[in-house]
Amino acid sequence: MTPRAERIPAEERREQILAAATTVFGELGYAGATTDRVARAAGISQPYVVRLFGTKEQLFLETLDRTLARLLASFRAALAEDAPGDATDREARLGAAYLELVEDRGTLLTLLHGFMMGSDPVIGPAARDGFLQVFRMLRDEAGFTPEQIHRFLADGMLINTLLASGIGLAAKRDRDAADLMDCTFGAHVAEVLERASA
Amino acid sequence: MTPRAERIPAEERREQILAAATTVFGELGYAGATTDRVARAAGISQPYVVRLFGTKEQLFLETLDRTLARLLASFRAALAEDAPGDATDREARLGAAYLELVEDRGTLLTLLHGFMMGSDPVIGPAARDGFLQVFRMLRDEAGFTPEQIHRFLADGMLINTLLASGIGLAAKRDRDAADLMDCTFGAHVAEVLERASA
DNA sequence: CCCTCTTGTAATCATTCGATTACTCCATTT
DNA sequence: AAATGGAGTAATCGAATGATTACAAGAGGG
16 A cells, blocks of 8 residues: 655664654553554554564564663763763762653653563673663763762662652642652652653 | 362452452553453463453553552551651661562552553553552651652652663673672662572 | 352453555656 | 576465453352
8 A cells, every 4th residue: 555654774774763663661561562653653663673673572672772872871961961970960960860761751751661670581691781781880980989889770670660660740739749759759850750751 | 061170259359360460550551451362371261361350451550550559558667667757767667568579470460450551541541540549658658858759759660661661681791791780779679689580 | 968159260352553565756867 | 598696575384472362260248
C-alpha cells in the first residue's frame, strides 16, 4: 500500500525509533512495552521496527545504550564546565545535571527499568555493566568520595522511583504526597519532579 | 485427573499462592510474570490460581498489599522494641529492620516493581498509596525529621535497585562491583546484599 | 448410600504479540 | 526505458498467555 510515513534514511529512522522506544520502555518497562507501541510512537509500522532492530530484545539493548550514553555525556558536560575544581562544587553541578535529565522522563525511567531486569540473562548483565560505568565515572572522573558516591546514587534512585511512581500527579490533590516530595528534596526539586510527572 | 496437589483449605492455599507470587513478581515484575509461573511455584495448576484470585491484576494487587503489610509490620515491630526513645536510635533500628527484609528478596522487589507501575490506571494508584503509607509511618510513628525521611527512603531505594540489578553476583568476579557495594554501604550492608543476590 | 460442597485439574478458547513473508512505491543508475 | 535497490507496509503466522468450561475426586451429612 501507499506508505504513509515519509521516506527517510534508515539511519535517521533508527534514531527516531530509539527516541520513541525510550519513551515507551520508560513508561511500560521491557516486558510491558510492545514493538507495536514503539512503532506507533515513531509513526511507522510494527514490522519495520523489527526489521531495523532484529528483535525487541536488541531494540531494548540499543535503547539502554543510548540512554546510558546520554546520562554519561550530560555528566561529563557538567564536569567540563570551567569552574573551580572543588569536589563539593562538582557534586552540585552533577546534581543539577541529573535534575535536567528528569525533564526527559524516558531517559531515566528506561535506565531504571533496565536495572530492574537483573534476572534476565541478556539484559541483566548489560544493565549491570551500565551501572558500573556510572559508578566508575563518579569515582574516577568526578573524583567523588565513597560517601559522595553513596549520597549521589541514593538520591538519584529515590528521584527515579518517585518519578516512576507518578507521585507528582497525586501531589496536586494529596497533601501528604506534596509533603513527601517537599520533605525529601526541598521545594525546588519537588517542583521539577511534579512538572515531569504531568 | 487425579489431583497431584494435596487438598488444602482455600484460605491456606491462597496464602501459599501469595508467597509464591511475591517471589515471581519480585523477580520478573508484573508484566514479565505469568500466572503459570506463579502456579508452578505454588505447586498447583494455573487455572486454580486464576480461580482463587479472579485476575492476574487482582493477584498482583493482593501480593502488593501483603508485601506492604509485611514492611510496615516489620518497621512497627522495630519501633516497639523497648529502648530509649532517641530519634537517632529509632533510625538505626528501622535501618536494621530494612536490612532483615532484604533477606526475603521478593518482598522488597515486589514493592519496587509496584512503584514502577505508576502509569497503570489500577496498579499505579495502589502503589502510590502504599508509598504514602510508608511515608506517613516514618513521619508520624517514627517521628523522623524531613532529612531523616529523605535519607532513609533514598538509601532504601538504592538498596532495592542494587538488589534488583543482581549486582551482588557480579561482585564476586568484578572488582568494581564489589567496590561499589562496599563504597555505597560499607562492608556490612554490602555483605548482606551479596548474600541476598545469590 | 446418595447428595452436595469444596478442592483441584485437563482441555481449550480468544487474544496478543513478536516475527516472517511478500509485496508496493519511488529514486537513481545505466 | 529498463533495471536496481532502498524504504516501507499489509497480511499473516506461530507461540505464549490469561481466562473459561467442564469435569474428577474426596469428605461429610442425612
